[in-house]
Amino acid sequence: MKIDNLLYKESEWLKGTGPKANTVISSRIRLARNVDGYNFFTTASPETKRKIFDDIQAAVKKCKTLKGASLLSMKEITELDRQFLVERHLMSLEHVAEPESKGLVLDDKEVVSIMINEEDHLRIQVLQSGFNLTEAWRIIDAIDNDLAERLRFAFSPRYGFLTACPTNTGTGLRGSVMLHLPALAMTNQLNSVFQAISKLGLTIRGLYGEGTEATGEFYQISNQVTLGYSETDLIDNIEKIISRIIGRENTTRASLLSKNKEEITDKVWRAMGTLRSARIITSNETITLLSTIRLGIDLAIIKEPDVKVLNELFILMQPAHLQKLEGKALSPQERDVKRAALIREKLKS
Amino acid sequence: MKIDNLLYKESEWLKGTGPKANTVISSRIRLARNVDGYNFFTTASPETKRKIFDDIQAAVKKCKTLKGASLLSMKEITELDRQFLVERHLMSLEHVAEPESKGLVLDDKEVVSIMINEEDHLRIQVLQSGFNLTEAWRIIDAIDNDLAERLRFAFSPRYGFLTACPTNTGTGLRGSVMLHLPALAMTNQLNSVFQAISKLGLTIRGLYGEGTEATGEFYQISNQVTLGYSETDLIDNIEKIISRIIGRENTTRASLLSKNKEEITDKVWRAMGTLRSARIITSNETITLLSTIRLGIDLAIIKEPDVKVLNELFILMQPAHLQKLEGKALSPQERDVKRAALIREKLKS
Numbered sequence: 001m002k003i004d005n006l007l008y009k010e011s012e013w014l015k016g017t018g019p020k021a022n023t024v025i026s027s028r029i030r031l032a033r034n035v036d037g038y039n040f041f042t043t044a045s046p047e048t049k050r051k052i053f054d055d056i057q058a059a060v061k062k063c064k065t066l067k068g069a070s071l072l073s074m075k076e077i078t079e080l081d082r083q084f085l086v087e088r089h090l091m092s093l094e095h096v097a098e099p100e101s102k103g104l105v106l107d108d109k110e111v112v113s114i115m116i117n118e119e120d121h122l123r124i125q126v127l128q129s130g131f132n133l134t135e136a137w138r139i140i141d142a143i144d145n146d147l148a149e150r151l152r153f154a155f156s157p158r159y160g161f162l163t164a165c166p167t168n169t170g171t172g173l174r175g176s177v178m179l180h181l182p183a184l185a186m187t188n189q190l191n192s193v194f195q196a197i198s199k200l201g202l203t204i205r206g207l208y209g210e211g212t213e214a215t216g217e218f219y220q221i222s223n224q225v226t227l228g229y230s231e232t233d234l235i236d237n238i239e240k241i242i243s244r245i246i247g248r249e250n251t252t253r254a255s256l257l258s259k260n261k262e263e264i265t266d267k268v269w270r271a272m273g274t275l276r277s278a279r280i281i282t283s284n285e286t287i288t289l290l291s292t293i294r295l296g297i298d299l300a301i302i303k304e305p306d307v308k309v310l311n312e313l314f315i316l317m318q319p320a321h322l323q324k325l326e327g328k329a330l331s332p333q334e335r336d337v338k339r340a341a342l343i344r345e346k347l348k349s
Numbered sequence: 350m351k352i353d354n355l356l357y358k359e360s361e362w363l364k365g366t367g368p369k370a371n372t373v374i375s376s377r378i379r380l381a382r383n384v385d386g387y388n389f390f391t392t393a394s395p396e397t398k399r400k401i402f403d404d405i406q407a408a409v410k411k412c413k414t415l416k417g418a419s420l421l422s423m424k425e426i427t428e429l430d431r432q433f434l435v436e437r438h439l440m441s442l443e444h445v446a447e448p449e450s451k452g453l454v455l456d457d458k459e460v461v462s463i464m465i466n467e468e469d470h471l472r473i474q475v476l477q478s479g480f481n482l483t484e485a486w487r488i489i490d491a492i493d494n495d496l497a498e499r500l501r502f503a504f505s506p507r508y509g510f511l512t513a514c515p516t517n518t519g520t521g522l523r524g525s526v527m528l529h530l531p532a533l534a535m536t537n538q539l540n541s542v543f544q545a546i547s548k549l550g551l552t553i554r555g556l557y558g559e560g561t562e563a564t565g566e567f568y569q570i571s572n573q574v575t576l577g578y579s580e581t582d583l584i585d586n587i588e589k590i591i592s593r594i595i596g597r598e599n600t601t602r603a604s605l606l607s608k609n610k611e612e613i614t615d616k617v618w619r620a621m622g623t624l625r626s627a628r629i630i631t632s633n634e635t636i637t638l639l640s641t642i643r644l645g646i647d648l649a650i651i652k653e654p655d656v657k658v659l660n661e662l663f664i665l666m667q668p669a670h671l672q673k674l675e676g677k678a679l680s681p682q683e684r685d686v687k688r689a690a691l692i693r694e695k696l697k698s
Contacts, residue, residue: 274622277623280612340615
């Protein structure tokens, strides 16, 4: 696979399709797995790490569920390419540094990605556009079974799958849903929603996962607990709670539209005016403004651009994407100028 | 004169022509005069006030220099019309309330206006677009002489013209220049400029004169002292100091353009984007954004709109003007919506 080919492709996580696409960007399930008989990655010797990599590579090649997928060796691609893959939500930020013996399995639709030798030997991930954990589970479960036929996973009858960090032990499953909650944010309801969520075993993260801040009212909600429940129980629980949040967001959007139409219309058009005019713009400001326009489209305040254009911009305006578009390294200042030019071009009326 | 006819006219103070029009909006001279033999306005009886009004009215009618000018009785026009005249800089805010025995003489070019029974019996004002105190002085001096032939002004050989407030005694002259100083503001040089000015006997006021705040980097600079110097000495002093400020503003603009072109271009285009997009906008925000666009035109960052359009908007977006355009009273919220619509219409690309 040529990584550059991804540049002009729609990414699954921001396709803007799928169930409840007006409030849910994407759904994701990941499974943490380790190969039995080896140390966990953090305490493994360089030689063991290479062996793990080779074992997994051999297994992946035999899996029917991964037919056609590519295996990228992290040390054979540039750091810019690794950042690029993070921006496409195909791997974690932690997977960028120290590329030795680290790999990424990737299907060309960007639905499936498997990090090799991240915190665990395997981090299998399946992405689906919109609110669709069930389909993500169907796909990942098949891959997991396929891999389990060729690799013996570290497993305890009492605790379940063993993982480098005990918080993942058990199912090793994390289901996450990326939500867009501008109406709850505008009406200061997020705090109470988030407090309720944490009591129900879920946690909130920002756009790029653990340790990142929420921008533009995009929130990633996922299960905290992985032990003591079946995979489908965990997924059902997330789905049930998220459905309620979606309902509340939609009710609030409708009420904002009926009570504060002028203010929201003003906000949406100002966001559009700024994006269409700015000559220098940071990615944070861009996300915030695109978020407002996304709301404006959902509320039919504006008809253009198509959500597809917004999603494309969302991906392309990121630092590594911009530099790959430009074909060279850019300083943060140069990126802010390039980003503004790209946005003006894409949003031309 | 029908006040409504002024609505679609260019006002002299914002014509955008005249010397140094890129930094100087307008120049103004006013003379404070009182008719001998009557109390000052503040201590005059209602009957005296009426007599003063009648005396002045009779004198005005005979003046060749005021041929064709109209005399408006404040109590015969609506409060909205009085606010409208304040917005056109033809009279003071103080002249709006308690209209009894108050009047305004106005020529149809809006160059000359004379308030009757404001703080003094007469406040003669002459406006010129751009930096042109000399021409303003030529015109006002002729009117003053003309009036002096028909009214005996309160005058002391020792102190000069006597006025209700001792700060105006002497020449009774105040020369003011409305400056646009965005570059000095951006580079934090205004404080030092203003400190220097006060030591030289000048003061700084906002857009609408005494007690109003500066908005959009527009500053009105005028002489503090009126006693002990001849009129032409006072005017020469203002001109000399203002010329230096203009020079410094222009040097700073050039240096900003060479050193911070991208930042300024961004600021100018963002201002345009907001004005062309907003659905709700206050007059303060409008002034600030128009100020930025004015700078952008002077620096040739943008070619459109014509400065004339900016000046027109500057006048029309004010509360009383908006209400007269709409033909009815509007709440502040309604004005913000109407203002935004007017701006979008005028700035359509």
